[in-house]
Amino acid sequence: MNRRPGLSARLKLTLSYAGFLLLAGTLLLAVVWVFVLRWLPEVEPGRIQQRFGAVVITGPNRSDLLRGFAPAAAAALAFLLVFGLVGGWILAGRMLAPLTRIAEAARMAASGSLSHRIRLPGREDEFRELADVFDAMLNRLEAHIAEQERFAANASHELRTPLAISKTLLDAARSDPAREHGELVERLQTINTRAIDLTEALLLLSRAGRKSFTREAVDLSLIAEEAAETLLPHAEQRQITLDVTGEAAEVLGSAELLLRMVSNLVQNAIVHNLPAGGTVTVRTEARPDESVLRVENTGRPVPADLVATITEPFQRGTQRARTDEHAGVGLGLAIVDSVVRAHDGTLDLTPRPTGGLLATIRLPGGTRADHPVTGEASAERPAGGSRRP
Numbered sequence: 001m002n003r004r005p006g007l008s009a010r011l012k013l014t015l016s017y018a019g020f021l022l023l024a025g026t027l028l029l030a031v032v033w034v035f036v037l038r039w040l041p042e043v044e045p046g047r048i049q050q051r052f053g054a055v056v057i058t059g060p061n062r063s064d065l066l067r068g069f070a071p072a073a074a075a076a077l078a079f080l081l082v083f084g085l086v087g088g089w090i091l092a093g094r095m096l097a098p099l100t101r102i103a104e105a106a107r108m109a110a111s112g113s114l115s116h117r118i119r120l121p122g123r124e125d126e127f128r129e130l131a132d133v134f135d136a137m138l139n140r141l142e143a144h145i146a147e148q149e150r151f152a153a154n155a156s157h158e159l160r161t162p163l164a165i166s167k168t169l170l171d172a173a174r175s176d177p178a179r180e181h182g183e184l185v186e187r188l189q190t191i192n193t194r195a196i197d198l199t200e201a202l203l204l205l206s207r208a209g210r211k212s213f214t215r216e217a218v219d220l221s222l223i224a225e226e227a228a229e230t231l232l233p234h235a236e237q238r239q240i241t242l243d244v245t246g247e248a249a250e251v252l253g254s255a256e257l258l259l260r261m262v263s264n265l266v267q268n269a270i271v272h273n274l275p276a277g278g279t280v281t282v283r284t285e286a287r288p289d290e291s292v293l294r295v296e297n298t299g300r301p302v303p304a305d306l307v308a309t310i311t312e313p314f315q316r317g318t319q320r321a322r323t324d325e326h327a328g329v330g331l332g333l334a335i336v337d338s339v340v341r342a343h344d345g346t347l348d349l350t351p352r353p354t355g356g357l358l359a360t361i362r363l364p365g366g367t368r369a370d371h372p373v374t375g376e377a378s379a380e381r382p383a384g385g386s387r388r389p
Contacts, residue, residue, distance in 0.1 A: 009096060017088030018081060025080040029073045098127035102134055114142040147312070162195040201331040204260060211342045213254040220249040220258070220293050220363075221284040227262040228282060231270060239276040242266075246284030249291035251363040253343045261339040262293065264332040265359050269297035273356070291365050299356035307349050307357070311337040336361075 098120055108116045117138060120131035166188055173184050228244045235242040251258070262282075269280040278298040285292040311333045333349075336359075340347045345363035352358055 009092075009099075011092075013092035013095070014085060014088035017091060018084030021084035021088075022077060022081050025077055029076070033069070098131060102127070102131055105134060105138075109138060109141075114138055114145065150312075159195065159198060162191045162198075165191050198331070201335060204257075204335055213257060213342075215252045216255065218251055218253055218255045218258055220251060220262075220291055221246050223255070223258050223262050224266075224282045224284055224293065227259060227266050230263065231266050234267065234270050235280065238270060238273065238278070240270055240273055241279045242270070242282075243279065244282040246282075247286055249284040249286040249293070250365060251291045251343065253363070257339045257342070261336050261361070262295075264336050265293075265295040265361075268332050269295050269357070269359075273297050273299045278356075287365065289365055290362050293361040293363075295359045296352070297356045298352075298354070301355045302351040302357050304351060307351055310349065311347070 101118055101120065105116055105118045117135045118131040119135065120128045122128060169184055169188060169191075224244050224246070228242055232242060266280060266282060273280065280298075281294070281296045283294045283296075285294070337347050340361055340363070343363050345361055348360040348362075350358045350360070
């Protein structure tokens, strides 16, 4: 934005300090004149007066003092003006020094250098609070940009892989026209489906990150029941018990995104489980100011360092047990985390001591006054009950 040049902040503060000091001096001299000089007697110098039988010898009269007071007052005001300008310039420079460092860091950040930090020393004040907030913002920006660069590189790699495989299969079919194409078509369909799933997951991740969705009252218990009904065949195939219980828990959000969130969590719990005889427990809970969803599964022990990075895109948890046909595209928990943050909630992943993982999602509760429920509905009820193969 083009703006006309103006006075610097330091010069403005200097003029303000000098003007305030000059005004204070003028007021002080006015007080001296009003309350002292004005009440001096109007007599000749050295004249003797008799008051109440006492003899009082007066000094100089008011006219003499005013003639001497005016030059002295003008000199004092001139001194205050010069002193205010010089002192104000020095004080303004010291006060604005932290702001200069912050502006320099902002210019470096605008040029693309996010590694510089202000790290303003000294005790806490407004400038140091601003510097700390700016440093925290730079930390988040640098981490976000690094995450986006990794995400772009991983996404490019993931999208390039099925395309490269498809090209190889098509080249092989072209070099051998007499070959049976049934197997080729089936493999191409599988690869194409995977590419479509990956593209849809990327679009969903982007949509959740932008928070571009309409919020409405959603019952998490019904969402959990619907997700469990959809994924029940997968649980039956792996001989895993899927148990869904809890109470009505209303939140304000997108039913589509919340369903995808719960489905990803439940599918992740089914895939990363014991080879047979495992369990997946889904439980909802309503609290005064939040709604809680817990998804807990058995399985192999999960290292703590893996939990810290498992919500990053394309982190499939290679150290956890899974079947290759349901390995996914590596965005399941990343989408869960993005949907949770888009709904202003929190996601906690905790390894179970006996193996497996406990995922706890806390979302701000919906307005129950606008969506009343009966006493029976607010009590604990099974959301679909236990489902066993």
